[in-house]
Structures are given as C-alpha cells and as structure tokens.
Amino acid sequence: MKILVPVKRVIDYNVKPRVKMDGTGVDLTNVKMSMNPFDEIAVEEAIRLKEKGAASEIVAVSVGPQKAQDTLRTALAMGTDRAILIQTDEEVEPLAVAKLLKAVMDEEQPGIVLLGKQAIDDDSNQTGQMLAALSGRPQGTFASKVEVKGDKVEVTREVDGGLETVSLTLPAIVTTDLRLNEPRYASLPNIMKARTKPMANKTPADYGVDIAPRLTTLKVEEPAKRQAGVKLGSVDELVAKLKDLGVAK
Amino acid sequence: MSVLVLIEHEAGVPKDASLSTVTAAQKLGEVHALVAGSGAEARQAADAAAKIAGVAKVLLADDAAYTNMLAENVAPLVVDLAGGYDAILFNATSIGKNVAPRVAAMLDVMQVSDVLSIESADTFTRPIYAGNAIATVKSSDARKVLTVRGTAFPKAAATGGSASVESVSGKGDAGLSSFVGAEVSKSERPELTSAKVVVSGGRALGSSEDFHRVIDPLADKLGAAVGASRAAVDAGYAPNDYQVGQTGKIVAPEVYVAIGISGAIQHLAGMKDSKTIVAINKDEDAPIFQVADLGLVGDLFQIVPELTAKL
Numbered sequence: 222m223k224i225l226v227p228v229k230r231v232i233d234y235n236v237k238p239r240v241k242m243d244g245t246g247v248d249l250t251n252v253k254m255s256m257n258p259f260d261e262i263a264v265e266e267a268i269r270l271k272e273k274g275a276a277s278e279i280v281a282v283s284v285g286p287q288k289a290q291d292t293l294r295t296a297l298a299m300g301t302d303r304a305i306l307i308q309t310d311e312e313v314e315p316l317a318v319a320k321l322l323k324a325v326m327d328e329e330q331p332g333i334v335l336l337g338k339q340a341i342d343d344d345s346n347q348t349g350q351m352l353a354a355l356s357g358r359p360q361g362t363f364a365s366k367v368e369v370k371g372d373k374v375e376v377t378r379e380v381d382g383g384l385e386t387v388s389l390t391l392p393a394i395v396t397t398d399l400r401l402n403e404p405r406y407a408s409l410p411n412i413m414k415a416r417t418k419p420m421a422n423k424t425p426a427d428y429g430v431d432i433a434p435r436l437t438t439l440k441v442e443e444p445a446k447r448q449a450g451v452k453l454g455s456v457d458e459l460v461a462k463l464k465d466l467g468v469a470k
Numbered sequence: 471m472s473v474l475v476l477i478e479h480e481a482g483v484p485k486d487a488s489l490s491t492v493t494a495a496q497k498l499g500e501v502h503a504l505v506a507g508s509g510a511e512a513r514q515a516a517d518a519a520a521k522i523a524g525v526a527k528v529l530l531a532d533d534a535a536y537t538n539m540l541a542e543n544v545a546p547l548v549v550d551l552a553g554g555y556d557a558i559l560f561n562a563t564s565i566g567k568n569v570a571p572r573v574a575a576m577l578d579v580m581q582v583s584d585v586l587s588i589e590s591a592d593t594f595t596r597p598i599y600a601g602n603a604i605a606t607v608k609s610s611d612a613r614k615v616l617t618v619r620g621t622a623f624p625k626a627a628a629t630g631g632s633a634s635v636e637s638v639s640g641k642g643d644a645g646l647s648s649f650v651g652a653e654v655s656k657s658e659r660p661e662l663t664s665a666k667v668v669v670s671g672g673r674a675l676g677s678s679e680d681f682h683r684v685i686d687p688l689a690d691k692l693g694a695a696v697g698a699s700r701a702a703v704d705a706g707y708a709p710n711d712y713q714v715g716q717t718g719k720i721v722a723p724e725v726y727v728a729i730g731i732s733g734a735i736q737h738l739a740g741m742k743d744s745k746t747i748v749a750i751n752k753d754e755d756a757p758i759f760q761v762a763d764l765g766l767v768g769d770l771f772q773i774v775p776e777l778t779a780k781l
Contacts, residue, residue, distance in 0.1 A: 319575055358646065363567075383655040386650040434580075439607065449761065452766070456777050463781070
C-alpha cells in the first residue's frame with residue numbers, strides 16, 4: 222500500500238506572527254519557515270506504518286513556492302521515499318489544494334492519504350475533508366490513533382467530548398491531531414541521503430486545476446488587546462472580588 | 471435569503487453551540503434548522519429546535535445512518551438540501567469541522583472557517599495564525615458554507631419559537647465508514663465550552679495528583695468546569711478534552727480562573743474572550759497577567775487551598 226503525505230510550508234510555530242502595518246497580511250519576510258507541525262506528525266505516522274509493514278511506499282507532496290522544496294526535503298530526510306512539488310507562487314486555498322491532491326491521488330492511487338488536520342497559518346482545517354469529498358472516500362479527522370486492519374483503517378478521533386473510533390474502508394483520508402505521535406528528528410546521514418531521493422516538479426496547470434481564489438482578504442488586523450487589570454494583595458481581596466462578580470457565595 | 475443550520479444535539483437537546491450558530495444565521499436571513507439523527511432522540515431534538523427563537527422551519531432527517539454524525543453520511547444529506555439555501559452554517563465544533571468542508575467541497579465552495587463576525591452577506595471575520603491576527607474575508611461563491619465560533623455569538627433563546635417540523639430523507643448510509651465506539655469523559659461538572667465559570671490548571675501543578683487535589687475542590691466550590699493548558703495536558707496532568715487553547719477548546723465564560731498557567735499565545739487564543747480573567751501565578755512577569763483582570767502573585771499550592779476554604 223502506498224501512502225500519500227501532503228505537507229505545507231508555514232511560519233515556524235515558535236515565531237510570533239506580526240501583522241503588517243498596511244493590514245494586508247502577516248509579515249513573512251526573513252521569518253523562519255518550517256513544515257506545518259500537524260503535517261510533521263502525518264509524515265511520522267506514515268513512516269511508522271511503513272516500519273510496521275502496513276505500507277510499502279510513502280510519497281510526500283507539497284503545493285507552494287520553490288522554497289517548499291526544503292519542506293519536502295525534510296519529509297524525505299525523515300523517511301519518505303519520494304516527493305512531488307506542485308510549484309506556484311500564488312496563495313492556494315484549501316479547496317484548490319484539495320483539487321490538486323485529488324489529481325495526485327488519481328495518478329498515485331494511494332491506500333491512505335495522511336495529512337495534518339490544519340495548517341497553523343490560515344487555520345482552515347478543511348483540506349483533508351475536502352479531498353475526501355472530491356475523491357468520494359471516507360475521512361478520519363483529528364486522529365490520535367491509526368490502525369490498518371485488512372482493507373479497513375481504524376481511526377481514533379479527538380472529539381469535543383473525548384475520543385471516538387471509526388472504521389473506514391480504504392482508500393481513506395486521515396488527518397492528524399497533536400497526540401498521534403512525536404515526530405522524529407532527521408539524522409545527518411538521512412539528511413544527506415534525502416538529497417538524492419527523487420523529487421518531481423509540477424505546476425497546477427499540469428493537473429489542469431484552476432487555483433483562482435474564491436475568498437478575497439480585505440484586511441488583516443491584530444486582535445483587540447485586553448487591558449491588564451489589577452494585582453490583588455491577598456486571597457481575601459480575591460474572595461471579595463469573586464463575590465462581587467456573583468460567582469461566589 | 472434563507473440559511474440552513476446543522477443543529478448538533480445530545481440526548482434530544484440542541485447543543486449550546488448550535489444556539490449561537492442560529493444567532494449568526496439570523497444575520498444572513500431566514501433560518502431553517504436541520505436535525506439529523508435517529509429515533510425518539512432525533513424527534514425530541516427536532517421538537518426542541520422548533521422552539522428556538524428565530525428558527526422558521528425544522529427539517530428532520532431520521533435514519534440510523536445519521537446517529538453518529540458520520541461525515542460520509544451526513545454531508546450528502548446536507549448537499550441534497552443545499553439547493554434551497556444561500557448559506558449553510560455549522561458550529562466550529564468537532565462535528566461541524568468534520569462535516570462542513572466535506573459539504574463545501576461537494577458544492578465546489580470555499581468554506582470560511584471559524585467565523586467571528588458577519589459583516590455582510592458575503593464578508594466575514596475569522597482568526598488566523600492561532601488568533602494572532604484577524605482576517606476580514608469576502609467570499610465570491612454564490613453559496614456560502616461557514617463554520618461559526620460559538621463564543622463569538624450570543625446564544626439564541628431555546629424557547630419562544632414555534633417552527634413547523636418537516637421530515638426529509640437522505641441517501642442514508644454511504645457505505646464508506648462505520649462507527650466503532652466512543653470514550654466519552656463523564657463528569658458531574660458543567661460542560662467546558664458552555665460553563666459560566668472555568669477553573670484551569672497549568673504545568674505548575676506538577677503532577678496529575680496535585681492537579682486534581684488543587685483544582686477540583688475550587689471548581690466544585692465555584693460550580694465551574696475544569697480546563698487545562700496544553701502544557702498540562704502534554705505533561706499528562708489532565709486529559710486532552712480539558713485542553714483550552716487554539717489546539718483545544720475555545721471558551722468564553724463569565725469568569726476564567728487560570729492557575730499556574732504562564733499564558734502562552736496558544737492558550738490565550740482559547741480563553742481571551744472570557745469576561746473576567748483571574749490569574750494565580752508565582753511569576754509576576756508571566757504573560758497571563760497582561761490579559762488578567764484580577765491577578766494574584768504567589769504559590770498556588772498555598773493560595774488555591776486558602777481560596778477554596780474561604781469561598
């Protein structure tokens with residue numbers, strides 16, 4: 222079984238995003254970029270499935286600028302077998318990404334597509350579900366456990382009330398949540414080896430997909446700031462305040 | 471303009487988040503509520519949805535295939551009904567986030583996630599970068615598919631309406647997925663996202679035992695739900711469904727008490743819309759104090775038991 226792992230190049234999760242003065246977006250010049258953390262978890266899970274013998278080949282794919290090559294190289298260094306870059310400098314919305322991934326799915330015929338539940342830049346949480354819809358396949362979103370069982374995959378999902386397990390007929394789309402695993406670091410020899418692994422270069426036009434955006438961002442602002450309040454001197458003062466608020470008797 | 475809202479329900483009662491989504495939907499047009507489920511509970515939920523103020527009509531889809539809200543089964547039902555609506559709204563909950571994009575893609579619509587405000591029929595605000603920025607976006611799709619952040623809209627009154635209930639049928643089981651089981655956290659306490667008071671603990675609690683020993687009695691005294699920071703959850707002090715933050719639950723209670731939580735951006739994104747924030751932390755420079763209305767600097771292991779005793 223082949224696993225397809227879509228990965229996105231995003232602002233590093235340790236960097237505090239700064240809104241541009243002109244309100245057109247978030248300033249990404251000279252900002253450290255990394256693989257979307259949820260996608261890193263997806264890469265790790267795919268590798269573990271391969272190590273367990275449930276998968277034979279892992280293909281990483283990214284839609285983005287030329288620099289997204291670095292993100293794909295990271296995936297290759299972690300242990301994926303080959304990579305596909307669908308290169309564009311345009312901002313590609315989840316719906317268009319899903320259409321591109323559907324085209325890749327048609328070519329590659331993976332048994333599982335494993336990807337992050339959301340990217341930490343636009344926080345849309347849509348691509349996996351949209352890909353599942355377009356390909357007419359089932360979806361296991363927000364996964365905290367993934368088990369391949371014959372022609373099915375069992376996915377334990379993080380839901381609002383706790384956990385829920387669903388069984389999906391393969392091929393299936395699985396999106397990862399934070400607690401699924403802890404991604405490995407790529408070792409130096411593997412980073413060297415990754416340089417020689419194959420990476421195909423494509424464009425959205427190669428797949429005949431229209432990536433024109435449907436949403437226009439009118440402005441981007443900083444959220445309203447809260448004013449810092451007062452520091453109290455004692456527990457008694459806090460008790461009095463809580464009584465004033467009507468939450469304590 | 472008419473709007474379809476997928477109502478989430480539990481034990482025959484529409485969830486609070488759906489009441490907020492009804493409020494959001496009213497800003498766009500006449501609200502029809504879709505209740506999908508099976509048996510007596512679904513019928514009960516539909517009758518309850520008919521009483522929600524502002525709901526003009528309820529559509530009830532009663533089929534065993536909808537019992538567990540599997541996206542593979544529910545999305546085609548919504549898509550079949552979509553023709554009559556200009557917008558389809560979901561809660562930004564684990565169910566809404568799962569189903570909505572599947573619906574959107576089937577309709578060839580680019581969804582707007584986590585809507586915070588409705589500026590006009592096609593313009594919405596939503597958080598990006600873990601709530602570090604708020605984007606105003608305009609949709610060019612003829613039909614809108616939105617998920618709505620519950621804490622951003624007041625809840626519609628659960629009574630006062632008198633809508634009719636109409637039965638609809640969908641394709642039922644798509645045959646792609648099945649429900650295996652659930653582990654639902656049982657608690658006597660109020661539900662985290664709808665509680666009036668939330669008491670949350672952070673990494674400073676140090677262990678699972680101390681987390682429950684210190685946090686639980688205070689929560690019980692205040693009739694509060696218990697939350698936790700991601701750091702506390704990652705350290706294993708509290709289960710994941712306690713997690714408040716960008717990667718957990720978004721809460722906006724009347725009073726939020728943050729205990730031993732430093733105030734990482736990730737956490738603030740999940741609670742900064744609370745009406746009053748109380749912070750107890752030994753580090754007076756902790757970022758949590760920059761957003762707290764009431765702060766108390768000191769050792770939580772002394773302060774919290776004392777507070778609990780004096781309440």
